[in-house]
Amino acid sequence: MIQLEAVSKSFAMHGKTLPILQIPSWRVESGERIALIGPSGSGKSTLLHVLSGVIQPDLGEVWVDGEPLHQYKEAKRDQYRAKKVGYIFQDFHLISSLTARQNVELIVPSAWSKRQTAEQLDYWFERVGLQDRMHHLPAQLSRGQQQRAAIVRALIAKPKLILADEPTGSLDWETARDVMSLLLEICAAEQLTLLTVTHDLHLADMYPARIHIQDLNEIVRREAV
Numbered sequence: 451m452i453q454l455e456a457v458s459k460s461f462a463m464h465g466k467t468l469p470i471l472q473i474p475s476w477r478v479e480s481g482e483r484i485a486l487i488g489p490s491g492s493g494k495s496t497l498l499h500v501l502s503g504v505i506q507p508d509l510g511e512v513w514v515d516g517e518p519l520h521q522y523k524e525a526k527r528d529q530y531r532a533k534k535v536g537y538i539f540q541d542f543h544l545i546s547s548l549t550a551r552q553n554v555e556l557i558v559p560s561a562w563s564k565r566q567t568a569e570q571l572d573y574w575f576e577r578v579g580l581q582d583r584m585h586h587l588p589a590q591l592s593r594g595q596q597q598r599a600a601i602v603r604a605l606i607a608k609p610k611l612i613l614a615d616e617p618t619g620s621l622d623w624e625t626a627r628d629v630m631s632l633l634l635e636i637c638a639a640e641q642l643t644l645l646t647v648t649h650d651l652h653l654a655d656m657y658p659a660r661i662h663i664q665d666l667n668e669i670v671r672r673e674a675v
């Protein structure tokens with residue numbers, strides 16, 4: 451599903467080049483659910499951005515679902531992302547003037563009929579327990595409900611890969627556990643590949659697999675010794 455080979459990424463800061471990622475090789479099988487942990491600034495979000503095609507590595511190969519992202523120009527990476535990736539953010543990124551349902555409708559594939567759209571929206575909002583709330587504005591929803599709506603938005607276009615960057619970072623502990631458990635349950639049932647960045651080791655323990663970025667990344671590894 452995911453294969454990285456000799457990937458490196460640096461950022462220029464104050465006239466210096468800061469190496470952030472240097473991953474010799476990493477493979478994730480389809481349907482794996484992995485918590486990605488590691489210290490602040492170690493490159494976890496950067497790795498998700500590389501996998502979603504938002505940024506290109508400086509060197510190396512990035513394959514996701516058979517697509518060679520390292521060979522794609524920006525427009526093709528945008529197409530890849532729209533088709534294959536669902537992204538979940540810490541602060542939901544819902545548009546405040548639109549209802550939960552309208553937020554999701556924005557990214558429904560244009561080929562879908564009105565009927566198919568309505569059926570899928572009803573199905574997913576019910577699946578996350580928001581069937582009575584889909585016509586509410588984000589401000590009328592609790593934070594956990596907002597993240598459930600954002601999960602629907604991530605899933606609606608039937609992506610293969612879900613990338614979640616601290617998806618429960620702004621929720622209280624019990625809500626965080628419920629939202630994480632829902633996300634895991636859906637990804638298992640739908641056989642989606644899920645990669646979640648989290649600082650919370652208890653939440654990471656809910657995952658079938660955990661990976662420390664230090665174990666992937668030569669840079670952090672060298673700095674750690």
Ligand SMILES: Nc1ncnc2c1ncn2[C@@H]1O[C@H](COP(=O)(O)OP(=O)(O)OP(=O)(O)O)[C@@H](O)[C@H]1O
Nearest residue numbers: 461462463470488489490491492493494495496497
């Ligand atoms: N566009 C950019 N330009 C310059 N530096 C960047 C850029 N994006 C990230 N960085 C730097 O790269 C490093 C890794 O950032 P990243 O956000 O990937 O870390 P992280 O592990 O997700 O951190 P956190 O857990 O705090 O979110 C940081 O030092 C950050 O300042």
